[in-house]
Amino acid sequence: MPHHKSSYTARAASFKNPTASRLLKLMDEKQTNLSIAADVTTKAELLKLADVLGPYICVFKTHIDIVTDFDQDLIKQLEALAQKHNFLIFEDRKFADIGNTVKHQYSQGVYHIASWSDITNAHPLPGEGIIKGLKEVGLPLSRGLLLLAEMSSAGSLAKGAYSEEAVRMARRNRDFVIGFIGQRRLSVPLDAGQEQEDDFLYLTPGVSMAQPGDSLGQQYRSPEQVILESECDVIIVGRGIYGAADPVAKATEYREAGWAAYQKRLGV
Numbered sequence: 001m002p003h004h005k006s007s008y009t010a011r012a013a014s015f016k017n018p019t020a021s022r023l024l025k026l027m028d029e030k031q032t033n034l035s036i037a038a039d040v041t042t043k044a045e046l047l048k049l050a051d052v053l054g055p056y057i058c059v060f061k062t063h064i065d066i067v068t069d070f071d072q073d074l075i076k077q078l079e080a081l082a083q084k085h086n087f088l089i090f091e092d093r094k095f096a097d098i099g100n101t102v103k104h105q106y107s108q109g110v111y112h113i114a115s116w117s118d119i120t121n122a123h124p125l126p127g128e129g130i131i132k133g134l135k136e137v138g139l140p141l142s143r144g145l146l147l148l149a150e151m152s153s154a155g156s157l158a159k160g161a162y163s164e165e166a167v168r169m170a171r172r173n174r175d176f177v178i179g180f181i182g183q184r185r186l187s188v189p190l191d192a193g194q195e196q197e198d199d200f201l202y203l204t205p206g207v208s209m210a211q212p213g214d215s216l217g218q219q220y221r222s223p224e225q226v227i228l229e230s231e232c233d234v235i236i237v238g239r240g241i242y243g244a245a246d247p248v249a250k251a252t253e254y255r256e257a258g259w260a261a262y263q264k265r266l267g268v
């Protein structure tokens with residue numbers, strides 16, 4: 001059976017990485033494949049979103065470097081909310097440098113991302129050294145990495161052979177690379193000696209039920225297009241939720257749409 005036709009829980013066992021298994025199980029437990037892109041610029045707003053939306057999401061996605069009044073207490077409180085509501089934290093850092101540099105960017109600096117973010121992501125652009133560098137830091141902490149195989153923005157250069165190579169890199173690093181940021185489940189010819197495709201998670205930004213895009217190149221698709229047609233696993237929604245007058249009501253709508261599409265995919 002193709003991976004995307006199995007339940008999230010059934011797929012959890014095939015991942016050695018504990019963060020991937022935990023995510024898949026909690027999605028079925030909480031009945032949600034919704035991730036919020038919490039792109040707000042103050043500590044108070046970020047924590048408020050985590051607390052009010054926590055019950056409806058599987059992953060809380062941050063851009064920690066846009067928070068103007070960042071401090072360590074923000075991390076402490078965010079971790080407490082992740083525990084309270086049982087969601088994972090994903091710092092959308094998009095690392096893009098050589099292995100030795102990203103190692104420091106991941107573990108040190110102001111943010112110490114590896115110490116609190118369950119999941120982070122990296123561009124495959126520099127080659128496999130970027131994975132090896134991040135892995136040195138992240139694997140001992142049981143973290144998971146997503147590779148940016150594709151982007152949602154118009155004119156993205158991450159396509160074709162580039163995206164396929166991302167899949168091959170992931171196959172070689174399955175202990176740490178748990179999946180992709182992408183627009184669709186990728187189908188790449190098996191490597192020599194490989195008997196069946198490895199399962200990977202696909203988390204997909206560029207989701208809105210209201211807009212076709214924004215004025216800066218963002219392109220949106222619906223939860224049904226992403227989960228059912230493109231066979232991805234998690235919908236990532238930002239302005240469609242936090243920009244609405246009632247974010248909790250909107251989160252409920254996106255959660256229901258994402259879940260209905262998943263059930264349709266399973267044939268439930």
Ligand code: 5BU
Nearest residue numbers: 037151152153181205206218237238239
């Ligand atoms: P939006 O408000 O739903 O458009 O926010 C989308 C979020 O996903 C935002 O945090 C982006 O940085 C992030 N994103 C994206 O939009 N497209 C991509 O291909 C990647 C990340 Br990778």
